[in-house]
Each structure stands twice: as structure tokens, then as C-alpha cells.
Amino acid sequence: MERPVRKDIRLDNYDYSHNGAYFITICTKNKMCIFWDKNDKYKPIADNQPPIVGAHSVRPPKANQSKKIHLSEIGRIIKIGLQNINNYYPMVYVDKFVIMPNHIHVIIRIETDNLLSVVGNGRTMCAPTLSMIIKNFKEFVTKQIGFSVWQKSFYDRILRNEWEYRNAWQYIENNPINWENDELFCKE
Numbered sequence: 001m002e003r004p005v006r007k008d009i010r011l012d013n014y015d016y017s018h019n020g021a022y023f024i025t026i027c028t029k030n031k032m033c034i035f036w037d038k039n040d041k042y043k044p045i046a047d048n049q050p051p052i053v054g055a056h057s058v059r060p061p062k063a064n065q066s067k068k069i070h071l072s073e074i075g076r077i078i079k080i081g082l083q084n085i086n087n088y089y090p091m092v093y094v095d096k097f098v099i100m101p102n103h104i105h106v107i108i109r110i111e112t113d114n115l116l117s118v119v120g121n122g123r124t125m126c127a128p129t130l131s132m133i134i135k136n137f138k139e140f141v142t143k144q145i146g147f148s149v150w151q152k153s154f155y156d157r158i159l160r161n162e163w164e165y166r167n168a169w170q171y172i173e174n175n176p177i178n179w180e181n182d183e184l185f186c187k188e
Contacts, residue, residue: 016130017110021095021159023168024106026134027151031186033101034149035075069176075099077144081137082106088136089128098172103184105172107159108133130156 016022028034071079082097082104097106112127128136134154142148159165179185 016156017112017127019110019112021107021109021165021168022130023157023159023164023171024108024130024134025103025155026106026138027103027154027184028149029151031102031184032149033186035072035078035099035104036101037070037072037075069099071099074141074145074149077141078104081140081144084140085133085137089133091127092133096169096172098175100175100179100182100184102186105175107165107168107172 069075078099082094085092085094085108091111093109093111095107095109097104108130110127110130138148138150142150157164157168159168175182
């Protein structure tokens with residue numbers, strides 16, 4: 001039986017290691033809802049606490065958005081992995097993320113301006129490609145939990161201007177509230 005040929009979903013002739021911001025979506029295999037504790041919906045918490053998403057929003061949350069995601073153990077490992085990307089790649093920044101029950105959304109920014117600076121051991125560091133960053137992130141999570149939860153590949157969108165960046169940021173901010181209307185929503 002011949003395997004189907006996977007369509008290349010990356011933009012032709014684009015260098016994914018150069019300066020830029022990217023909106024990334026990574027899904028679980030078979031849409032498994034395993035990143036939230038017991039696939040909880042948002043649970044209310046005190047109004048003065050922001051929702052648990054990566055990075056801090058510029059605006060305080062609205063009263064009806066003061067809710068918290070309860071991550072499963074796998075979700076907590078994913079959060080650690082996302083927060084540590086910059087430790088492994090000093091020119092890569094995770095500006096914003098949200099961990100949903102069966103996928104994650106991330107804004108990753110690559111800044112190669114300081115690439116010629118020498119790292120601690122005297123070697124010059126090369127900029128990783130977006131694919132390498134995601135591959136290593138997925139491997140980190142897989143090693144921590146002992147098995148892979150990931151679907152092959154990932155979705156990316158190059159954020160070409162401030163307007164696209166702000167829209168991606170807002171989408172991540174609102175994604176938990178709109179979970180039941182999400183195209184990746186599935187009931188367990």
C-alpha cells in the first residue's frame with residue numbers, strides 16, 4: 001500500500017530562521033483532549049487575577065473573562081517547555097501562548113540581530129528554523145511524559161505587520177472563552 005504524499009504547508013522560498021513573528025498552532029493526535037485537567041471549562045476565580053495564558057496582556061481582563069484554565073500534568077509540562085524555549089534559543093521569544101484541551105497556539109518571534117554575539121563557550125550561535133524550534137519543543141514534551149501526543153507537523157502563519165500580530169494576540173487571548181465554538185472543539 002502506497003503512503004499518501006504529504007503536502008508541504010510551508011511558504012515556498014521563505015527563510016524561517018530570519019527575523020519575524022509567527023502564529024503557530026500545534027495539535028494533538030486524533031484531537032485527544034488531554035491538556036486541561038478533566039477537560040474542564042474555564043473555572044471562575046477572583047476578578048483581580050488574569051487568565052492563565054502565556055505573557056501578560058496589555059489590558060486587564062474584563063470581569064466576565066476572570067477565569068482560569070486548570071492544566072493537566074501534560075499541560076503543565078507543555079507550559080514549562082514553552083517558557084524555556086528562549087533558554088535554548090536566545091534569539092527566539094515566545095510572546096504569547098495558550099494551552100487548549102487538544103492544541104496550543106503560540107506567537108513565536110525570532111530576532112537574529114544579535115546572532116553574531118558569542119555565547120558563553122566562545123562559539124557563534126546560528127539561528128534555528130521555526131521547524132527546528134517546534135521539533136525540539138515537541139521532543140522535550142515527549143521525553144518528559146514518555147510518549148508522543150502530537151499530530152505530525154504544525155500550522156504556521158507569518159505575521160507580516162502589527163495589525164496581524166495584534167489579531168493573533170487577541171485570538172490567543174480569547175480562544176479559551178470561545179472553546180466550544182472553536183473548529184478544533186470536540187467533546188470527550
